Amino acid sequence: MPWSIRILRAFLGITFVFAGAQKFLDPNFFRAGGGDYIGTQLAGFATGTPAAPLMRVLGHAPVLTGVAIALVEIAVGLGTLAGIGMLATSLVGFAVNTTLWLSATWHTHPYFLGSDSIYALAWLALAAGIVEVERARRGRVAGPIERIDGISRREFARGSLIAAVAVALGVASKALAAPASSTGLGALADPTRRSAARSSASGSSATPTTAPSVAPATPGRVLTTLDALPVGRAVGFTDPQVGPAVLLRLANDQVVAYSRACTHEGCLVGYDQSSHILVCPCHGAEFDPAHQAAAIAGPTRTPLESIKVVVDRPTGDVILPA
Ligand code: FES
Structure with a gap:
């Protein structure tokens, strides 16, 4: 695998694991009234952004949404680092950062100061690189062991292991979280x-x-x-x-x-x-x-x-x- 792809994998993988674990470790993220409560963030993301309809739907279950985002980030990060289902994980990473680009950092001007646009393109570049590597390898090695469309039993087992580790990391991080502080936000009235x-x-x-x-x-x-x-x-x-x-x-x-x-x-x-x-x-x-x-x-x-x-x-x- 070319070094360009290895560097992207390492950076994106570590960043996503860190981002997911950080959410579980943040006592305010899941607590209504906390300084960075996910419900408050979703309400802000739904204000004047292209992804507003989706954010409003997710805003009905903010804690569930927060847990799901954190688990997806950890799973995508681990999968990227371990080289498991890399095309799928890079596309999921692209979808996550594109959604954040259209919501969380939509109001950033100029656009390149918002990190999500950069991350989305980095995931896209990684996905394109993986496809090219697979194509090149397929051209070099002709035989029954070379396939990218199917999933072998071994890959399935490794994928399941990644999912289990992601859940375990999330649960462990949540258990380690410090007690909640009090930095309640007053709502902006309309x-x-x-x-x-x-x-x-x-x-x-x-x-x-x-x-x-x-x-x-x-x-x-x-x-x-x-x-x-x-x-x-x-x-x-x-x-x-x-x-x-x-x-x-x-x-x-x-x-x-x-x-x-x-x-x-x-x-x-x-x-x-x-x-x-x-x-x-x-x-x-x-x-x-x-x-x-x-x-x-x-x-x-x-x-x-x-x-x-x-x-x-x-x-x-x-x-x-x-
Ligand atoms: S502190 Fe406001 S976007 Fe990071």
Whole structure:
């Protein structure tokens, strides 16, 4: 087997085993309210991505989905390292990373900063290399022992062993997991569900506010009103340029808005109402909305992208300028 394929196998195999085991070892991954809870991640993956319908379905059984993903990653990783069913494992790896590309890292710009696109292509390159090696070998050796379509008893036994080891690793990792910590995330409310919020700049008379019903001084889209956005709270909205975004009213009454796309790999951050911090559910990055969304923890040092919003004090409207 060429060294190019061996290198790909080693890197992808080790990475997938590590990623799967890490999920079982993470006390927050399976715990609702945990910093990187799989349910929160799936909800974020379902926001404005091509894989949203699939993510919504999986979101009905988040823990089961998390366990399945971790087991698949371990099985694919072990199979790749051991050289068992490599074409199948590389195609499964390609499917996993392509799905993550279309969901978890979909909001990463430019696209090549999201690791899943690179992993998906690495799996594809590995699959193509394996097919070429098999073709070349088939051309050199003609005989009954050379076949790539069927599965021998020996291969079946080795595959079963891999599956058993994957399950055993998962169970062992889960048993070793540390006690859960408490970093619950506050949900991002949808401004369209708030009865007090206005959904357009037309100045609806149905809004229960004492402010006069006049057109806002700043032309643009009314995201919500100060009445509907208490101090210390956050609401989600979609910015036409930036995509999923979050609007917050800080303790000093300042209203700020940021992109929800984490500057690490593009997962959508959520708002922790107890600590007033924006938290990424994927790898734990934290951003301080009171300080230009500066990164204060996790694997990135880049702040979230800031979005300009204007508060029209006479009406209380919070406006996204046109
Ligand atoms: S995507 Fe990795 S910390 Fe946010």
